[in-house]
Amino acid sequence: SKKEGKNRYRFYSSELNIQNYKQLQLRHDLRMAVKRDQFMVFYQPMVRIKNNQILAVEALIRWNHPDWGMVSPDEFIYLAEETGVIVEMGKWLLKKVCEDQRYWMLKGYEPVYISVNFSSIQFYERDFVKSITDVLAEYEVDPKYLIVELTESLIIENAHKAIADIEKLQRAGIKVALDDFGTGYSSLSYLQHFNIDIIKMDASFLKNIMTDQTSAIIARAIISLTKELRIKLVCEGIENWEQLSFLRENNCFAGQGYLYSRPVPFLKIDEILEKGKCR
Ligand code: C2E
Numbered sequence: 495s496k497k498e499g500k501n502r503y504r505f506y507s508s509e510l511n512i513q514n515y516k517q518l519q520l521r522h523d524l525r526m527a528v529k530r531d532q533f534m535v536f537y538q539p540m541v542r543i544k545n546n547q548i549l550a551v552e553a554l555i556r557w558n559h560p561d562w563g564m565v566s567p568d569e570f571i572y573l574a575e576e577t578g579v580i581v582e583m584g585k586w587l588l589k590k591v592c593e594d595q596r597y598w599m600l601k602g603y604e605p606v607y608i609s610v611n612f613s614s615i616q617f618y619e620r621d622f623v624k625s626i627t628d629v630l631a632e633y634e635v636d637p638k639y640l641i642v643e644l645t646e647s648l649i650i651e652n653a654h655k656a657i658a659d660i661e662k663l664q665r666a667g668i669k670v671a672l673d674d675f676g677t678g679y680s681s682l683s684y685l686q687h688f689n690i691d692i693i694k695m696d697a698s699f700l701k702n703i704m705t706d707q708t709s710a711i712i713a714r715a716i717i718s719l720t721k722e723l724r725i726k727l728v729c730e731g732i733e734n735w736e737q738l739s740f741l742r743e744n745n746c747f748a749g750q751g752y753l754y755s756r757p758v759p760f761l762k763i764d765e766i767l768e769k770g771k772c773r
């Protein structure tokens with residue numbers, strides 16, 4: 495009955511209502527977020543394990559919302575995809591990244607490789623590759639300093655188109671990384687069809703290596719597989735020394751995680767890059 499429905503509604507925790515309210519507001523405000531200059535780029539170093547040298551930085555978007563503070567991408571990327579805002583947002587981010595890259599270049603730092611995430615919606619936009627190379631040209635950034643991060647599932651969605659566009663990116667000089675490796679439903683077979691430059695092993699493997707034999711075995715297998723295929727491997731989610739020594743013992747090439755540095759705003763990464771090393 496109507497009355498019951500009302501009671502049931504009241505029964506929901508206010509916590510849940512706040513979440514719903516937040517989502518509604520975020521969805522509503524997202525459209526204006528670029529114009530209102532509310533997005534920020536945080537950077538997290540990708541580090542060479544044997545000597546702590548910084549190999550690249552990953553750009554991770556943040557939304558500095560006037561009511562909700564710093565909103566994490568997990569709370570708005572899917573909204574941006576649903577509403578199509580992701581395309582404009584992505585363009586903004588790429589420009590910001592190019593601006594920062596140029597700044598560091600002019601400051602005379604060792605060249606900074608920057609890794610940028612692209613979701614399926616962005617990848618399957620018409621002129622995806624051109625939209626990137628146009629921005630690089632506009633900012634006079636050498637394409638070799640850009641790494642495009644794509645996920646496995648995106649590649650499976652339309653393998654033909656993915657193969658073609660990955661080749662196009664690489665012909666333009668851009669590097670391609672496979673993100674969240676090992677989490678998809680995909681098989682390893684597509685590695686034969688692509689010339690992937692970098693693989694990022696998903697954080698879930700490292701999370702469990704100390705307690706779960708299988709995770710450790712798979713992590714070791716991924717390390718040796720990528721070595722034989724001559725693909726650079728970056729292990730995600732290094733949070734503690736046990737995980738780092740596991741990677742050291744297994745001669746893993748590169749890693750990323752809170753143990754080295756959290757994603758940090760521009761001024762902080764600038765300091766880190768000036769040193770050129772993590773820790
Ligand atoms: P991702 O690409 O897999 O990025 C890694 C995520 O793990 C980041 O979360 C990062 O802050 C977090 N992380 C890094 N090191 C550690 C660690 O040691 N421990 C733990 N627990 N987490 C760690 P973040 O920044 O919240 O981003 C979440 C996801 O949102 C990203 O996952 C990516 O898929 C997406 N994303 C972020 N920025 C963008 C963007 O500019 N465009 C698109 N399309 N997606 C983005």
Ligand code: CA
Nearest residue numbers: 552611643673
């Ligand atoms: Ca990523």
Ligand code: CA
Nearest residue numbers: 673674694730
């Ligand atoms: Ca990842």
Ligand code: CA
Nearest residue numbers: 611645673674
């Ligand atoms: Ca992810």
